[in-house]
Amino acid sequence: MKCYLDSLRQGQTGKIIRIHSTGKLKQKLLDMGFIVGADIEVVREAPLYDPMELRIHTYLISLRRSEAALVEVEVL
Amino acid sequence: MIKVALAGQPNCGKSTIFNLISGIHQHIANYPGVTVDKKVGRFNYQNEKIEMVDLPGTYSFSSYSLEERVAKDFLYDETPDVILNILDASNLKRNLYLSFQLLEIGIPVVIVLNMTDVAARRGISIDTKKMEELLGCRVVNASGAKGEGAEAIMEAVFSVYRQKERYENFQIHYEMLEPFIQEIETAIAGADLPLNRRWTAIKILEEDQALIEKLDNEQKRLTEKAQACEKRFFDMYGKDVAAFLAAVRYDSAEIVFHRCVSLKHGNKETLSDKVDQIVLNRWLAFPILLLIMIAVYELSIVGGYKLTDYTWPILAGFKSFVIDRLPEPDFINVPMITDLSVWMVNSANALLNYIPVFFILFAMIAIMEDVGYMPRLAFILDRVFKKYGLHGQSTLPLVLGGAMVGGCAVPGVMSTKGIADERARMATILAVPYMNCLAKVPFYTLILGAFFKDAMGIMMFYISTVTLFIALIVSKLLTSTVLRTRETAPFVMELPPYHLPTFKGVVLRAAQRVWVYVKKVVSIVLVVAMALFALLQFPGLEADSKRIFDEKVEKALSTFDRKLQSNPYYTLIDTREKVSTLLNAYDHYKSKRMIASGSQEAQKIDEAFLKKYPNLFILLKPHEDQAAKTVNNAVRQLSNVRKDLLRQIKNEKIEKSFLGIVGHAIEPLTHYAGFDWKINVAFLSSFAARESAVATLGSLYENAKADATRAEEAMADNGGYSPLSAVAILIFMILTPPCIATMIVVKMQSNSYRWMLFATFFPITLGLVSASLVFGFGNALNWSGLEAMGYFYASVVGIALGLGAMPSRLSAWTRANIKN
Ligand SMILES: Nc1nc2c(ncn2[C@@H]2O[C@H](COP(=O)(O)OP(=O)(O)OP(=O)(O)O)[C@@H](O)[C@H]2O)c(=O)[nH]1
Numbered sequence: 069m070k071c072y073l074d075s076l077r078q079g080q081t082g083k084i085i086r087i088h089s090t091g092k093l094k095q096k097l098l099d100m101g102f103i104v105g106a107d108i109e110v111v112r113e114a115p116l117y118d119p120m121e122l123r124i125h126t127y128l129i130s131l132r133r134s135e136a137a138l139v140e141v142e143v144l
Numbered sequence: 145m146i147k148v149a150l151a152g153q154p155n156c157g158k159s160t161i162f163n164l165i166s167g168i169h170q171h172i173a174n175y176p177g178v179t180v181d182k183k184v185g186r187f188n189y190q191n192e193k194i195e196m197v198d199l200p201g202t203y204s205f206s207s208y209s210l211e212e213r214v215a216k217d218f219l220y221d222e223t224p225d226v227i228l229n230i231l232d233a234s235n236l237k238r239n240l241y242l243s244f245q246l247l248e249i250g251i252p253v254v255i256v257l258n259m260t261d262v263a264a265r266r267g268i269s270i271d272t273k274k275m276e277e278l279l280g281c282r283v284v285n286a287s288g289a290k291g292e293g294a295e296a297i298m299e300a301v302f303s304v305y306r307q308k309e310r311y312e313n314f315q316i317h318y319e320m321l322e323p324f325i326q327e328i329e330t331a332i333a334g335a336d337l338p339l340n341r342r343w344t345a346i347k348i349l350e351e352d353q354a355l356i357e358k359l360d361n362e363q364k365r366l367t368e369k370a371q372a373c374e375k376r377f378f379d380m381y382g383k384d385v386a387a388f389l390a391a392v393r394y395d396s397a398e399i400v401f402h403r404c405v406s407l408k409h410g411n412k413e414t415l416s417d418k419v420d421q422i423v424l425n426r427w428l429a430f431p432i433l434l435l436i437m438i439a440v441y442e443l444s445i446v447g448g449y450k451l452t453d454y455t456w457p458i459l460a461g462f463k464s465f466v467i468d469r470l471p472e473p474d475f476i477n478v479p480m481i482t483d484l485s486v487w488m489v490n491s492a493n494a495l496l497n498y499i500p501v502f503f504i505l506f507a508m509i510a511i512m513e514d515v516g517y518m519p520r521l522a523f524i525l526d527r528v529f530k531k532y533g534l535h536g537q538s539t540l541p542l543v544l545g546g547a548m549v550g551g552c553a554v555p556g557v558m559s560t561k562g563i564a565d566e567r568a569r570m571a572t573i574l575a576v577p578y579m580n581c582l583a584k585v586p587f588y589t590l591i592l593g594a595f596f597k598d599a600m601g602i603m604m605f606y607i608s609t610v611t612l613f614i615a616l617i618v619s620k621l622l623t624s625t626v627l628r629t630r631e632t633a634p635f636v637m638e639l640p641p642y643h644l645p646t647f648k649g650v651v652l653r654a655a656q657r658v659w660v661y662v663k664k665v666v667s668i669v670l671v672v673a674m675a676l677f678a679l680l681q682f683p684g685l686e687a688d689s690k691r692i693f694d695e696k697v698e699k700a701l702s703t704f705d706r707k708l709q710s711n712p713y714y715t716l717i718d719t720r721e722k723v724s725t726l727l728n729a730y731d732h733y734k735s736k737r738m739i740a741s742g743s744q745e746a747q748k749i750d751e752a753f754l755k756k757y758p759n760l761f762i763l764l765k766p767h768e769d770q771a772a773k774t775v776n777n778a779v780r781q782l783s784n785v786r787k788d789l790l791r792q793i794k795n796e797k798i799e800k801s802f803l804g805i806v807g808h809a810i811e812p813l814t815h816y817a818g819f820d821w822k823i824n825v826a827f828l829s830s831f832a833a834r835e836s837a838v839a840t841l842g843s844l845y846e847n848a849k850a851d852a853t854r855a856e857e858a859m860a861d862n863g864g865y866s867p868l869s870a871v872a873i874l875i876f877m878i879l880t881p882p883c884i885a886t887m888i889v890v891k892m893q894s895n896s897y898r899w900m901l902f903a904t905f906f907p908i909t910l911g912l913v914s915a916s917l918v919f920g921f922g923n924a925l926n927w928s929g930l931e932a933m934g935y936f937y938a939s940v941v942g943i944a945l946g947l948g949a950m951p952s953r954l955s956a957w958t959r960a961n962i963k964n
């Protein structure tokens with residue numbers, strides 16, 4: 069099932085299909101390891117729901133939902 | 145000289161390794177992005193001159209943040225001899241992503257696997273021999289925090305440096321991108337390049353503007369060429385270059401990782417995960433945050449103030465040391481140098497008195513940084529901050545500035561450097577000065593002591609918590625108006641694993657920040673204090689009033705003389721000079737005995753005075769000698785007369801001074817807020833440092849009886865103020881501008897005088913308007929002081945919450961019309 073990263077719930081994992089952004093944000097995401105084919109697990113949501121904490125490769129990244137909404141994933 | 149550059153991803157331990165090798169103490173924290181400027185250390189190692197540069201951490205060399213610019217510019221312009229690439233061994237894969245980019249540059253690289261202790265604990269073992277083979281460079285193990293690895297690192301640096309010529313360039317094979325790289329290489333064949341050609345070609349394909357700009361007049365052609373290549377590549381393979389390069393590099397990292405790393409106990413839950421389950425838990429996160437705040441408050445503010453009881457005598461000792469060496473006054477003619485020195489020492493002491501508080505506060509903050517709590521704090525609070533145009537990363541500056549309990553805007557503003565989001569960074573720079581400045585506390589205490597003795601607790605609560613709301617309002621206003629068009633950056637932040645802080649690291653950093661504060665005291669504030677002194681002294685008394693004062697002295701002296709003519713000790717005081725000496729000795733003796741603690745110390749003072757004034761001492765301490773007692777009494781009276789006259793002179797001087805004139809001149813403007821010229825002068829003088837306000841008010845309100853009555857009471861008794869005007873004064877003080885030191889750092893960080901001026905005058909206007917509103921309404925509606933403050937507080941909180949609830953129109957990113 070394809071969807072955007074921001075709609076994943078805590079504990080779900082997805083595989084990146086595509087990154088729908090340009091310029092600075094895209095480069096930043098690439099540099100932090102958001103490359104096509106990488107697995108992302110939603111570790112938890114912040115106490116106020118936004119941002120979300122993700123595990124990608126072996127480390128933890130916090131990402132705002134508005135930015136997660138640009139990452140298309142295949143839910144595993 | 146060997147030029148070594150330390151490069152690596154944020155938080156991998158570069159600064160720790162830098163300190164370990166160079167012995168220079170750098171800022172270290174478990175907070176990605178602590179080193180933003182590059183730091184240079186020059187030292188000798190085995191008779192070889194080394195220049196080592198600690199670069200800011202960068203996740204990659206392709207994006208556009210400030211840190212990356214600093215790091216890139218250094219590598220491009222100054223071509224170091226060796227790049228020391230520090231890697232976090234417990235997070236190897238992502239760290240290798242940067243290593244590949246560094247290896248491609250063509251400058252010899254030595255790889256340092258840092259944090260091997262953490263890796264070992266997690267059961268990660270790395271085959272360094274294999275890694276050397278795969279990457280074609282030296283790989284060294286180290287543990288910065290444990291102090292291991294310095295020799296091995298330097299040995300590798302030396303050997304690589306000596307065989308520089310034989311260094312073989314590392315290449316990644318970019319598969320179907322290769323023809324395009326070739327194409328660009330041909331295009332730049334003629335150019336005179338400081339760095340490796342292939343690498344330059346790759347960078348041009350990435351459209352690295354910083355590099356393209358360095359290729360002079362070819363800029364436009366190369367950019368167009370790169371864009372054409374990208375387009376063709378996309379048409380042929382349906383991939384865009386940036387994503388493709390990143391993917392290849394990550395794949396290569398993956399390969400190296402798999403060949404060199406063996407995991408002993410798989411991916412089991414780490415301690416950090418377990419801690420996060422509690423610290424970041426939806427229900428526990430805020431209670432824990434609150435507990436931490438309370439702990440910081442108790443330890444630093446409450447505990448720190450207790451400590452000042454022990455440190456204050458040191459400062460008092462310093463003051464009396466200085467005073468002892470100054471020329472003595474001749475009755476009411478106090479030499480200018482004496483006045484000035486006392487003023488300066490007082491100004492400095494008032495600031496230095498906070499050192500224990502600051503030290504504890506900064507140490508606690510350093511512990512939170514080292515442990516790794518700060519990024520978590522950003523994670524917890526980002527949602528709130530975002531609503532006001534700030535950023536999760538604004539947390540640290542706000543906390544240093546005083547959001548938690550009180551602090552100092554100077555380190556606060558300075559720590560805004562690491563914020564990637566330009567708009568949020570500017571907003572933070574302008575918001576931090578509203579935070580609760582510790583140096584304002586004595587002023588608040590003075591006013592509260594005078595007007596709100598029964599409601600001190602609640603008033604203090606209002607004062608210290610209202611500031612954060614004000615800062616949020618200001619930042620929201622600014623980001624939706626003047627800062628609207630500023631660049632923003634995505635909030636993609638790493639949550640590093642927790643570390644145990646090292647004692648040395650914490651103490652060092654706290655000391656460093658305190659040192660910044662001390663430097664502020666001795667430099668800027670003292671200069672301004674001196675200027676202020678002049679503004680308060682000159683033009684001085686008019687001839688007429690000076691004559692009147694002199695006559696009063698003469699009268700007092702002749703009364704004194706008449707009373708004692710038949711006294712057996714009269715020969716000791718039969719001239720004007722003798723009386724002056726006795727008077728000064730009496731005042732000294734009194735003040736020394738006042739601060740002496742314990743009978744032993746008192747005895748010492750007695751002995752010292754007996755030695756200094758063998759004849760006069762009996763008059764200072766008459767015991768049972770009736771005649772001496774009479775003299776002693778007369779001297780006391782004379783001393784009181786003198787004190788009274790000095791105060792009157794001072795008052796008159798201040799009123800007639802330049803600052804006094806200005807204070808009077810702006811009365812028409814400030815009377816809406818209920819401020820008279822005295823308050824104006826106090827505020828004007830608080831520009832130097834907030835403490836001056838207390839000093840000035842204190843001296844303005846001390847009066848003849850002031851030996852017993854303190855300034856608080858004097859103000860309440862005869863200031864002509866109501867508690868309502870006190871509230872107006874408080875509100876203005878809460879909002880008033882940063883002190884000079886803060887303004888200077890605002891200038892430094894925003895890099896613009898216009899923002900500095902804005903940061904000065906906007907709060908003044910805001911303060912005056914708010915104070916006038918509260919004062920005006922309060923008078924019209926007959927509010928008590930407490931009511932007025934309560935209403936003010938409620939409206940500020942209300943406005944802040946209202947603004948926060950407003951939907952933000954600033955959403956930065958939209959799912960763009962992307963073709964890939
Ligand atoms: N356990 C362990 N901790 C380390 C080691 N080296 C550094 N640290 C800790 O890691 C954290 C980050 O260290 P820094 O030296 O500030 O990292 P940096 O690479 O300079 O970070 P930036 O300047 O922000 O890019 C600190 O809390 C250090 O105490 C190590 O070898 N072992």
Ligand SMILES: [Mg+2]
Pocket residue numbers: 158159160171172178179198200201
């Ligand atoms: Mg550093």
